[in-house]
Amino acid sequence: MLDAALAYAARGLRIFPINQDNKIPLIEGWPTQATDDPETLTTWYTRTYKGAGIGIATGHSAKGQFFVVDIDVKNGNDGYETLHDLEKEFGALPDTITVHTPTGGQHRYFRTMTEIRNNAGTRMGPGIDIRGEGGYVIAPPSRHPNGKTYTFDNDLGIPGTKIADAPDWLIKRLTYTPTIDKTRPKQTDTFLNDPNLPSNRYNANTNWHDLLTADGWKHAYSKDGTDYYTRPGKDKGVSASVNHDGNDSLIVFSTGAVIPAGGYSRFGYWAQTQHGGDWKKASDAYLAKNPTPIDVSPDELMAQFIDWPTFWKADLVEEDWLAYPLIARGRQTTLFAVAKMGKSYLTLACVAALASGKPIFGRPKQPPIPVIYLDYEMNQNDLYDRLETLGYSDEDDLSLLYYALIPNLSPLNSHEGAAEVMAMVQRTGAQVVVIDTTGRAVEGEENSADTYREFARTTGLSLKAAGVALLRTDHAGKDKGKSGQRGSSAKNDDPDIVYFMEREGHEIKLSRIFSRISWAPQEVQLIEDQMEANHKPIRLKDVSRQFTSKQFELARAMLAAMPDRIKLNQRVSKSKTLKKELRAIGVKIDNSDFGPACDAIALGRLSNPEV
DSSP: OHHHHHHHHHTTOEEEEEOTTTOOBSSTTHHHHOBOOHHHHHHIIIIITTTOEEEEEOEEETTEEEEEEEEOEETTEEHHHHHHHHHHHHOOOOOOOEEEOTTSOEEEEEEESSOOBOEESSSSOTTEEEEOBTOEEEETTOBOTTSOBOEEOSSSOGGGOOOEEOOHHHHHHHHOOOOOOOSOOOTTOTTTTOTTSHHHHHHHTOOHHHHHHHTTOEEEEEETTEEEEEOTTOSSSOOEEESGGGOOSEEEOOTTSSSOSEEEOHHHHHHHHHHTTOHHHHHHHHHHHSOOOOOSOHHHHHTTSOOHHHHHHOOOBSSOEEETTTEETTOEEEEEEOTTSOHHHHHHHHHHHHHHTOOSTTSOOOOOOOEEEEESSOOHHHHHHHHHHTTOOTTSOOTTEEEEESOOOOOTTSHHHHHHHHHHHHHHTOSEEEEEOHHHHSOSOTTOHHHHHHHIIIIIHHHHHTTOEEEEEEEBOTTTTTTOBSSOGGGGSSOSEEEEEEEETTEEEEEEEEESSTTSOSEEEEEEOOOBTTBOOEEEOOOOOOOOHHHHHHHHHHHHHOTTTOOTTSOOOOBHHHHHHHHHTTOOOOHHHHHHHHHHHHTTOSSOOOO
16 A cells, blocks of 8 residues: 555655545545655554555645546436536547546546636536545545455556646536626515425424534534534534524534535535435425425415316417427427537527527517526536627627526425526516526436426426426437437426427428427428528528418408408417407408418418419
8 A cells, every 4th residue: 555655646646544444534634634755654554544545635736736537326327428428519538547436436637727626516417526626536556445446447547647638628617607696685585485395494493503413513612603513523623613604504614524514504414414415305305204384275275276257268379489489488398309419509599589689590589588598518618609609799688598507506306496496587587497408407317207207396387387488408318319308208298399309410400209289380490501600590491381272361361351450471469369359350260270370471471382
């Protein structure tokens, strides 16, 4: 073990002894005590900590900054699959020093000029953590608690391989910091403050002292309103604080504590200690013993039933698109494709135009509406490039496009995640929410039906009840979409429309895989135009739509009956009220012809073109 430790130190890496039975550092101040000094290491590994494993402190070293990409397969998350998707989109990571972990994972070392911080799955995606400044990894030939040893890749071991420079896309992904609105929520933000949320109920019925002392923490002292605690297994010193600056949170700053360093609410602490940090499992466990109380009156319950006389009088629009063909008012659409087909680019083209009042895919422009875009994949540079390619600049008003890059939200298949999204909707007035991509926004196995049924019951149902449209993107399966979306077939259970996107050159085709509404098109063709050097707007392909003579006859009758309200080349509302009014003044209408006749009028067509 000493020879290996000295070899690492010779390369400028900072070493400290590790307990091989539990992977915990054997020295309390390892972040500052880790060293590349041969004498100190010799003393540690031959006398003081004989039999210890090797820990390498990541971050700064004698030869510059470095970090480790920690790939693992656990808790339903496959880090290798996540990395495969990233490399397809941004390029392969270079060969570098690589360690195989005893649990089937990998540690890949990269050098950088920029300080990289630790991260647990939010920067790179499920199954990939980052060990940077303030972190550490265990090095060969140390033993894992499962009895197996850490080993170098045969071709990428330390003796013959240099630590590779991290590629630019990786650095950007690990360092980009989105602007965060730190203003306090308005009093109208009722979703986050809902007292019936499992987390809020747990927080209201517990206190920090009882929680911590029950788990073996010791109250050290109080000062200026802040309580300080010593972690379990330690008799002196301070490991965490509660109520610092009036913040009702636990701040853990000891790396040897039973939970990772960071800030926790009481529910967050309970979820971390009892459920491995899985808020969804914690919520389910709490609700199993503490069902949500019913706090509505009998009259309020009865008011949820349909009043049939009112129902039949409602002026319902038979075909109601906010952005044809992707977003129908109050409906939920899924768009999926294989990698590099441009589904995110197509989605951005649609909602940027929708939020700015520009023509959508070449159709007539309409008043702008607020849109929330939750982007779990791109960084700021990617977004800038795509908007520029679509023809946008700082002269365009995108103030109604509420765009969140790598949003820091609770999983969207949890009650907390749904509440956070609905609070955003409430504050922005958004009529559309985009989730790109769905797999990164939820927690749980992608192949599990429960993961997506939970999403449907929480975030999906909340948006639908509020009449807010949802457009979510997803990846196709390994057979290039022949069997649908990647993962569980339950992904198709709740959307109103599911499109499969294909692309050949500048031509894009959307094929409807499923629809619960009859007026969603079976197939849509679009074209990406090359207008100038880097301007590629997308428009609907000019396909001559055919109408029947009966539909043209109805269109002419509608124009003649209401010349002041219905005009050629203008969009016609396909409402039941308009249909009733036309029938009342003698226009004969078959339901199957009404929608096509409205389309013919909007297209300025009163006859089919001659062939």
